Amino acid sequence: xxxxxxxxxxxxxxxxxxxxxxxxxxxxxxxxxxxxxxxxxxxxxxxxxxxxxxxxxxxxxxxxxxxxxxxxxxxxxxxxxxxxxxxxxxxxxxxxxxxxx
Amino acid sequence: xxxxxxxxxxxxxxxxxxxxxxxxxxxxxxxxxxxxxxxxxxxxxxxxxxxxxxxxxxxxxxxxxxxxxxxxxxxxxxxxxxxxxxxxxxxxxxxxxxxxxxxxxxxxxxxxxxxxxxxxxxxxxxxxxxxxxxxxxxxxxxxxxxxxxxxxxxxxxxxxxxxxxxxxxxxxxxxxxxxxxxxxxxxxxxxxxxxxxxxxxxxxxxxxxxxxxxxxxxxxxxxxxxxxxxxxxxxxxxxxxxxxxxxxxxx
Numbered sequence: 001x002x003x004x005x006x007x008x009x010x011x012x013x014x015x016x017x018x019x020x021x022x023x024x025x026x027x028x029x030x031x032x033x034x035x036x037x038x039x040x041x042x043x044x045x046x047x048x049x050x051x052x053x054x055x056x057x058x059x060x061x062x063x064x065x066x067x068x069x070x071x072x073x074x075x076x077x078x079x080x081x082x083x084x085x086x087x088x089x090x091x092x093x094x095x096x097x098x099x100x101x
Numbered sequence: 102x103x104x105x106x107x108x109x110x111x112x113x114x115x116x117x118x119x120x121x122x123x124x125x126x127x128x129x130x131x132x133x134x135x136x137x138x139x140x141x142x143x144x145x146x147x148x149x150x151x152x153x154x155x156x157x158x159x160x161x162x163x164x165x166x167x168x169x170x171x172x173x174x175x176x177x178x179x180x181x182x183x184x185x186x187x188x189x190x191x192x193x194x195x196x197x198x199x200x201x202x203x204x205x206x207x208x209x210x211x212x213x214x215x216x217x218x219x220x221x222x223x224x225x226x227x228x229x230x231x232x233x234x235x236x237x238x239x240x241x242x243x244x245x246x247x248x249x250x251x252x253x254x255x256x257x258x259x260x261x262x263x264x265x266x267x268x269x270x271x272x273x274x275x276x277x278x279x280x281x282x283x284x285x286x287x288x289x290x291x292x293x294x295x296x297x298x299x300x301x302x303x304x305x306x307x308x309x310x311x312x313x314x315x316x317x318x319x320x321x322x323x324x325x326x327x328x329x330x331x332x333x334x335x336x337x338x339x340x341x342x343x344x345x346x347x348x349x350x351x352x
Contacts, residue, residue: 040145041142041143041145042142043145060143060145060148061148061149062143062148063152066152066154066187067143067187068140068183068184068186068187069186070179070183073179075182075183075186077186078186093142093183094142094143094145095140095141095142095143095183095187096140096141096143096152096153096154096187097138097139097140097152097153097154097159097164097166097184097187097188098115098116098138098139098140098141098153099114099115099116099117099118099121099124099138099139099153100114100115100116100137100138100139100167100169101114101115101116101117101137101139101167101169101254101301101303101304
């Protein structure tokens with residue numbers, strides 16, 4: 001249900017949609033709908049196949065200068081965001097700085 | 102330290118404040134030039150939430166990313182690699198803690214993480230136990246600053262083991278910062294009088310009734326302690342010594 005809420009809140013992306021059956025059962029398999037499922041910060045999302053890291057950050061409306069991205073536990077250098085495509089089943093982490101001691 | 106100079110000997114944390122404007126005002130009042138920050142997931146369900154960087158400018162303050170919340174060396178290294186990518190900073194605060202209620206530094210894991218981070222090109226300021234042998238070993242490994250705890254994190258108990266802190270200071274060739282345990286301004290003064298190079302304070306400012314006022318107090322406390330250390334205090338003695346001459350009295 002979380003994925004649905006997230007996708008609905010991404011107002012700029014009408015092509016985004018989710019399919020709960022796929023999310024539940026076949027997370028890693030590419031399909032012919034043009035969508036793929038992956039996890040961003042632990043939350044399931046359905047995203048267009050071929051989307052790059054840069055595309056994801058743009059869709060999430062994040063400031064590229066204030067975040068860092070890991071794809072399947074590998075850091076993605078900022079200079080490569082536009083070239084690194086996401087894949088079905090990817091585990092993406094997007095972090096930033098918050099208050100701490 | 103690590104090729105950089107700082108005029109302020111007070112390093113402040115940015116955690117536990119009630120909001121970001123208070124964080125910014127207290128840090129400004131503290132006069133600190135270096136602030137610790139944590140690395141966390143972006144909240145995807147509230148992406149327009151204000152960000153620390155909008156209030157505490159990373160160009161004005163030296164960000165010192167920490168590894169708070171990491172309980173293994175692997176997690177610490179992973180977190181700081183992300184921090185380096187997010188901000189480009191090599192100077193980091195390593196802390197690997199044991200479980201509550203002590204949150205005491207886990208020294209075997211700290212050694213392991215320090216080794217991996219130094220190998221990876223980080224300049225490591227390391228939170229550690231008040232153990233002179235461990236402190237020396239961390240320095241020999243290449244840590245750029247040694248940060249023994251004065252008392253458990255957030256306890257506000259002040260420096261509980263001044264003798265050990267002093268031994269660490271006397272043997273160290275890199276800066277020593279007392280990190281954790283400061284409760285109020287005189288705790289910071291006391292730590293500075295022992296001869297440490299700086300004090301790191303978070304909870305004592307952030308959780309004070311008036312964080313901005315306490316930030317000013319800490320600034321003054323650190324300055325007073327440093328001046329007193331440099332001035333050289335009188336020895337403690339077991340008997341009184343009159344302040345006024347006992348000669349030339351009227352008859």
